[in-house]
């Protein structure tokens with residue numbers, strides 16, 4: 089029975105990832121999940137999950153790998169069951185967003201294009217206007233989103249969990265109490281440093297006063313217009329090949345990875361990697377919009393793509409498709425970190441990065457970390473209630489306080505990913521600092537120029553999703569990853585603590 093289950097699960101993943109890829113890359117208007125869940129829904133019924141549980145109980149304790157495999161299958165089946173329960177609502181939200189249009193000057197923009205335009209619109213007043221038009225679209229779909237969460241929470245209870253959080257506490261071992269302490273500590277310890285940096289950066293880069301900083305300014309803030317020419321769109325493919333070559337990997341020989349950097353009106357502005365068949369068919373999708381964020385997205389998705397492309401085909405499907413999501417994010421963050429390395433910027437882009445640039449990059453990172461810490465805290469509130477509307481004000485208040493940008497309550501549901509993905513990002517950020525530190529110690533400060541470092545990473549990537557991010561860190565000789573190195577790093581670059589020799 090298990091053999092068939094695994095085969096079908098792999099086919100389900102392929103079908104779903106292909107559909108999502110087609111839709112979110114803007115090749116296909118509708119997101120048709122129904123035929124996929126019609127065909128494979130029997131894998132995710134309460135009975136199917138129960139059968140997996142019985143299989144799990146029958147495995148003797150000594151067979152650790154077999155037990156882990158079943159744990160992942162159970163987690164996966166339960167999460168998919170929850171997604172399946174809200175499938176009609178997911179489709180309706182996707183349809184409404186894909187159909188939305190915003191009249192802007194002489195143009196008609198899609199929702200995706202409007203969000204991208206925020207990054208390049210130089211006038212703060214016009215950015216606010218455009219953002220307000222995006223909020224109109226969100227307001228129209230928020231009722232669907234609220235209903236989607238209510239239904240998701242009900243489905244969690246149908247599977248015998250007291251609430252949605254407990255699904256992840258039990259099946260993915262997320263320790264929300266320990267994480268909660270990290271989020272609070274991080275927000276508190278970086279508060280002063282962040283506000284001081286933000287004040288300076290907002291004024292020097294956007295000409296915006298801190299009390300006027302608005303959510304609509306964030307894409308422009310992240311774009312770093314002043315340095316846009318250092319990161320030309322035409323250079324993306326060459327940089328991708330260059331980074332891999334440094335690690336001893338030849339990009340054009342990797343037939344299993346295809347990069348999609350084409351422009352399409354309905355292409356999702358957020359870059360993504362679609363591992364359709366792991367390791368045989370991986371899509372790396374970016375929506376270039378100019379500037380440093382393109383390079384950041386490219387390197388990040390390249391980390392995912394390499395991880396999946398090197399995953400051993402011999403692993404069980406659950407060790408390829410259903411493992412810890414923080415793991416792949418950790419590899420993505422590792423490659424992304426190159427953009428903050430003065431030596432890499434000099435080597436790869438011939439850009440002698442100034443202290444000003446490096447501080448801006450560090451400031452952005454701190455913005456993102458603080459935003460996610462606040463988002464994670466907020467999600468704890470969201471998933472403790474069945475009336476999502478009640479926490480809209482708390483969303484705006486927390487995000488505004490953490491980031492220094494005025495957030496509108498309307499984004500309280502569109503800014504939430506399923507399954508506590510934000511907490512997975514968080515764990516990945518923490519683990520990545522440990523991994524990077526190890527790679528630097530072992531292969532030197534220019535680790536990206538060492539095929540030996542590449543071979544080391546390939547060995548990790550080959551294990552697919554067999555281990556969690558924390559387990560990988562422990563395997564490379566560290567203890568369980570703690571938050572301190574991340575905190576230190578942020579403080580050092582932003583200049584409040586002297587670099588330790």
Ligand SMILES: [Zn+2]
Pocket residue numbers: 388392416417420
């Ligand atoms: Zn990622």
